[in-house]
Amino acid sequence: MTSLAQLTEQLLDYARSAGADSADAIALSDASVHIDVRSGKLESAERSEGTSVGIRVLIGQQQACVSTSDVRPDSLKTIAERAVAMARFAPIDPTCGLADPSQLATDLESSRLDLFDPNDDPDPARLQAMAAESEAAALAVKGVAQVTSASAGMGRREVYISATNGFSAGYRRSDYGLSCGALAGTGSSMEREYDHDGRIYFSDLRDPTDIGRIAGERAVERLSPKRPKTGAYPVMLDERVASGMIGHLIQAINGTSIARGSSWARKLLGEQVLPAELSLIDDPHRPRAGSSKLFDAEGLPTARRAIVENGILTGWTLDLATGRKLDMPSTANAVRGPAAPPSPSVTNIELTQGAMSKSDLLKQMGTGLLVTGFIGTSINPNTGDYSRGASGFWVENGEITYPVNEVTIAGNLIEMLRRITPANDARTYSSRIVPSLLIEGMTLAGD
Numbered sequence: 272m273t274s275l276a277q278l279t280e281q282l283l284d285y286a287r288s289a290g291a292d293s294a295d296a297i298a299l300s301d302a303s304v305h306i307d308v309r310s311g312k313l314e315s316a317e318r319s320e321g322t323s324v325g326i327r328v329l330i331g332q333q334q335a336c337v338s339t340s341d342v343r344p345d346s347l348k349t350i351a352e353r354a355v356a357m358a359r360f361a362p363i364d365p366t367c368g369l370a371d372p373s374q375l376a377t378d379l380e381s382s383r384l385d386l387f388d389p390n391d392d393p394d395p396a397r398l399q400a401m402a403a404e405s406e407a408a409a410l411a412v413k414g415v416a417q418v419t420s421a422s423a424g425m426g427r428r429e430v431y432i433s434a435t436n437g438f439s440a441g442y443r444r445s446d447y448g449l450s451c452g453a454l455a456g457t458g459s460s461m462e463r464e465y466d467h468d469g470r471i472y473f474s475d476l477r478d479p480t481d482i483g484r485i486a487g488e489r490a491v492e493r494l495s496p497k498r499p500k501t502g503a504y505p506v507m508l509d510e511r512v513a514s515g516m517i518g519h520l521i522q523a524i525n526g527t528s529i530a531r532g533s534s535w536a537r538k539l540l541g542e543q544v545l546p547a548e549l550s551l552i553d554d555p556h557r558p559r560a561g562s563s564k565l566f567d568a569e570g571l572p573t574a575r576r577a578i579v580e581n582g583i584l585t586g587w588t589l590d591l592a593t594g595r596k597l598d599m600p601s602t603a604n605a606v607r608g609p610a611a612p613p614s615p616s617v618t619n620i621e622l623t624q625g626a627m628s629k630s631d632l633l634k635q636m637g638t639g640l641l642v643t644g645f646i647g648t649s650i651n652p653n654t655g656d657y658s659r660g661a662s663g664f665w666v667e668n669g670e671i672t673y674p675v676n677e678v679t680i681a682g683n684l685i686e687m688l689r690r691i692t693p694a695n696d697a698r699t700y701s702s703r704i705v706p707s708l709l710i711e712g713m714t715l716a717g718d
Contacts (some may be wrong), residue, residue: 275298283433291351292331299323305424306423332365338608366595381565393473410453411484415491419452420452440570449479451466451486471560472559475559498678501717504639516691520684521578525587535655542583545579545688551623552621571603576602586599643663662676662677679715680713682714
């Protein structure tokens with residue numbers, strides 16, 4: 272069987288023969304199993320396996336990408352030739368191009384990041400049993416009417432990248448997941464909730480009964496929601512949705528948005544964007560984390576960097592092309608799939624945690640809204656004006672009093688992020704380590 276490394280080298284050979292000045296190729300091999308259970312019985316079982324490849328060819332300052340899942344030699348030759356033909360008619364892009372060989376990563380042994388579980392995979396029967404356990408635990412919660420989904424799955428992926436500048440390396444990654452969704456109540460008064468877990472190692476997954484129980488309890492807690500009075504209140508984002516707030520900042524500092532001038536953060540480089548005691552770290556070398564990597568999709572060595580340090584925005588997230596557009600070096604954040612050229616994206620994100628627990632921070636909040644879910648979004652990418660439908664719980668005197676639904680929270684991201692206070696409840700194994708966040712002075716639209 273032809274290895275992924277051999278497939279990428281074959282693509283490069285065909286591209287050079289067809290007239291490419293330079294090229295890079297990526298090959299991916301995936302295998303996954305997904306099990307769904309309903310009423311204690313197997314509802315569906317899916318298994319997929321496949322290999323796909325893609326090549327980017329460059330002729331001068333013109334480039335084109337072509338991909339296929341047919342890895343026979345004739346097909347590889349065809350897509351390489353097609354990519355070269357397309358590149359000849361592509362628009363000129365002075366920022367495209369491979370990395371200089373002197374820029375390439377030399378530390379290529381990804382096994383030290385512990386991204387692949389070497390143990391035998393669980394068989395489908397065990398995955399089914401785990402899903403059934405989570406379903407039974409949810410149904411055992413008083414008030415749960417039904418379980419909408421109980422699923423378990425696993426996946427293994429191998430990636431290999433080669434380029435005509437001399438780069439050649441790959442890595443393997445595994446992932447395992449378990450989820451449960453529950454409905455409580457009856458008729459039009461039903462409420463839906465969920466819990467889930469995803470890990471690199473199967474042995475790290477949480478207990479299925481814990482996931483089902485929490486899904487059920489969350490659904491019951493949401494019964495008989497009310498709408499609070501319209502006004503200005505503090506808002507706390509629960510840990511499971513708080514990473515979305517930091518995600519808005521991450522998106523705003525992406526080099527693609529900055530280069531286009533379509534970001535509310537475009538004038539904030541070197542300015543305060545978070546409270547002075549907080550930093551936001553991009554760490555691609557964290558073991559057993561979902562986005563870890565020693566090199567990016569352009570072969571550059573990755574490194575831990577502070578996106579925000581002591582509240583100050585230190586830089587953008589860049590690949591080679593966006594860096595050239597902004598006259599800055601790449602931050603080695605390129606990602607890509609088989610069908611498109613590289614683009615910038617962060618890896619593992621960690622926000623400084625606070626000193627207080629979530630419950631202590633609720634007491635500090637006094638009266639306000641604890642948000643556990645969002646519905647839709649309306650964010651102006653140029654100004655940062657923010658408005659989202661939310662659900663959660665109303666808090667009085669630091670204590671949760673009743674569930675809330677159909678409320679809108681609004682503000683401006685620039686000011687909101689400068690006012691956040693973090694708790695200390697972040698999941699440290701997650702790719703995004705972000706705790707619950709208290710934001711003062713939000714506008715709530717209710718009754």
